[in-house]
Amino acid sequence: MRREYGIFYRIDWVMVILYLVLVLFGWLNIYAAVYDELQPSIFAISQRYGKQLIWIGAALVIAIVTLAIDPKFFSQFAWLIYSGLILLLILVIFIGRDISGARSWLHIGSIAIQPAEFAKMATALVVAKYLSKIDLNLVKKKPWLKAAALIFFPALLILLQRDTGSALVFLAFLLVFYRFGMSGLVMLALLALPVIGILALLINKFILIGILFIGAVTYYILTLKKTRQLLIVLAVFAVSVGYVFSVDYAVNNILKPHQRQRINVLIGKTSDLQGAGYNVNQSLIAIGSGQILGKGYLHGTQTKYNFVPEQSTDFIFCTVGEEWGFLGSLVLIGLYISLFTRIVIIAERQRAKFSKVYGYSVAAILFTHFAINIGMTLGLMPVIGIPLPFLSYGGSSLWAFTILLFIFIRQDSYRYELV
């Protein structure tokens, strides 16, 4: 039996080390982002890096506690945890405090937590629980609709807190669904929507419709001209045309000028360096000025003097880009991709379907955060305020990501016993 080696030998140290490296690198960069020559003490509690140090300590305790919990606990109590978090999400809508436009914080004594961060973990548990039911026929559509409802419900509650970014992250589960049998067409449609939408604003509508028409004809010919396919192709084409017109109408007639401005800035139609485009432009300046080798640790000027907004939270990657340069950024992106790949590889080796689905959920959630956050700082995505996992300043997100990852590490350490 392997049990006698104990938990210490059975956990996946690759994931743990990648986690520790990211957390510590994050802390170094938070220190750099708020670094102040006038107050040089590195452990000053009042400063963000001081607080983050406490939160890192707490996160490590949480990680150890998570590793000590019986792995079966998480699958058994998945529904309870999920229900508890849903309650908290509802509660926060009513008694939460508004912080920068969103009502997503719950204050318990002096500690403020963001239930939305933990809701992702709870949803991952319940999705894993649901999809691992033995009697589920995943070839049919109905189970997928039920699974979609599981992610839709918390996402809606978070949307009601006006925390659009966190709600968007729930789309990560579609990647999990895809892995476990959901039709690839859903993914394709989801991908096509923003692409066609952006093109509708950028190029002439009728040219776009022409392109769509040629695409539809080509698809029909390639699928051997079955009559049933023709109807589907026609329907999809009709919906696309309607979509093109409605996007155009919505942006030009329904949206308020400042919202239209934001969209135009994002798709590159106009530039507005003082208004909507300011943050992204300053972010690009900070990263770009790092050049190949970076300005050196604590020598960044753009982030240090607050040209970059939210530099220790959502725009923490700017500090990395400015002070560590292209090479440092390359290493960081490499670390993330390694972690995601490692999680997927470990997920694939799980014998228990619960662990496998949960593992994919962890990878998908972390990846979505990574893609949206860095995409935003690099001006490739709209400005959506969500944290970069393990790096961004903030207790709630760090603890939530820690629990999310270490539940999986715990499941993996027990993979021979779990079926």
Add this chain to the structure above:
Amino acid sequence: MEKHYLNRKLIILGLFVLIGFIFVIRLFYIQVVAEKYILSATNNVLRYITQYPGRGLIYDRKGKLLVFNEAAYDMMVIPMQVNAMDTAEFCRLLEIRIEDFRDRLNKAQRYSSLKPTVFESQINRENFGALQEKMFMFNGFFVQPRTLRKYTYPIAAHMLGYVGEANPSVIAGDPYYKSSDYIGISGIEKSYEKELRGRKGMKIRVVDVHNRDMGSFQKGQYDTISVAGKDLWSSIDADLQLLGEQLMQNKKGSIVAIEPSSGEVLCLVSSPAYDPNLLVGRIRNHNFSTLSEDSINIPLFNRALMATYPPGSTFKTANALVGLQEGVVTANTRYGCPGGFALGNGHVVGCHEHSGPLDLIESIQYSCNTYYCKLFKSILEKDGFYATDEDFNKWRNHILSFGLGKRLGLDLPSELSGNIPSSAYYDKYYGKNRWRSLTVISLAIGQGEILVTPVQLANMTAVIANRGYYIIPHVIKGLGKPNSVKSTYMQKHYCSVDPNYFDVVVEGMEQVVLGGTATNARLDSIPICAKTGTAQNPHGDNHSIFIAFAPKENPRIAISVIVENAGWGSSWAAPIASLMIEQYMNGVVKREELKERMMNGNLIRK
């Protein structure tokens, strides 16, 4: 019947790698390929703050402060930081209109919304005091200290000149000057600009996004310290200058006094004058256009250096010296005067009543026209009736050696050269060999084509006072410290007339005052040597001209006075010169009645 979808694992892993790859390519573009981000980063963080040095001060010859600096303030704006504020109050304090406020803010915005721009320049201390208490209400505005010129006495405006903002062509031509820098535009301010301006310094400050100062850049190792401009010691005697301007009020003309032994200019009066304080600060533009539009008095015109007049009879002193040098007369040469000099074509150069025949001394004393026509004719016909060209040029070269007919080279801009006509000129005008001594005989008595500036006339007087040389007149005798004059202004320029010939002319000039044409210039205590003159003026009344130096031995002052449209030389110019000499020699004017009469005389027709 569960499918395993293992290829989807690869698609998902592929997606991870693809996104990572896109990020790396994007990073490569913005960090390695594109240059605009690194440039923007520098502009973001560093503020280059110019340290304006104080301009050098200017003292008079006795150490009285003439020009100093007063604190003034430029209101700067960083448009992006301007919030809603009490615009009406702000405009009231700045004394501008609300429409101006918007225009200026828009203009600044167009230049840069993040960089400071001058919103209102040269706010004086009084206005700033009221403003300072309320600055906290006006976000995005701050005040940058500058200095304004201030003048202790309302005198010597033409000589001191004025300071203004460097214009675009200056900025394009000289990298030292940047927009809104000050530069000397005329007078001493212009000619000594490089010494007076000092050196600007530059502080490089690091600022954060709110433009708050975060300290010096790299511990200030790239900062440069401003160096204050050098102080100048002028040779001007402020009391003399003041008296000169008072005596000349309501008259057009000029007074130039020089210390003969050093070439130091003691006063440089051009009338009508203006208060130099008018061309300072925010009132400058308005006052400048008022002054420049006054086409009757032309107050901005510096007559002392730029007005040219025929020297009239004062020129007889020079001709007498040339005659002596050329040996056509001696001290004892006597010519009779039948009341004029007949030109042979029916025209006569008239003379006035005096006893005759006169010797050289008496010819100066009584200013006999006939004497000088004969003398001049002798000079030009020395080598025979047909040798005019060569003899004329010989005469001309003697005259040029008195510093006439060319720019003297004062340390002031805009000096004119006057005119001593050349034989080439007459050849062109009359034709080669078509003119004779009688054709140009008016030169004998300082009329005709000959033109001199007041400063040249004073310098000619200094040559006589020095018995044969001059030092280029200059208004600055100390650069950075008193009595450190440039070597150019120490060199003696000898006149081509032998020093021995001067005494007889000096004797004649003394007699002018003692018993000649200018007895009203007489001072009991000081022997004055002088010569009267009248410049013919085809446009109106003749100009009254007077040259003098005193005392006779070891002269300390040589002076030229020109009063336009004042008629006969002894009427106005002689008493004014006499008062000036009294002031300079005695430090005080005792002849109050004469002074009052001269001051109150109004020769400008309304």
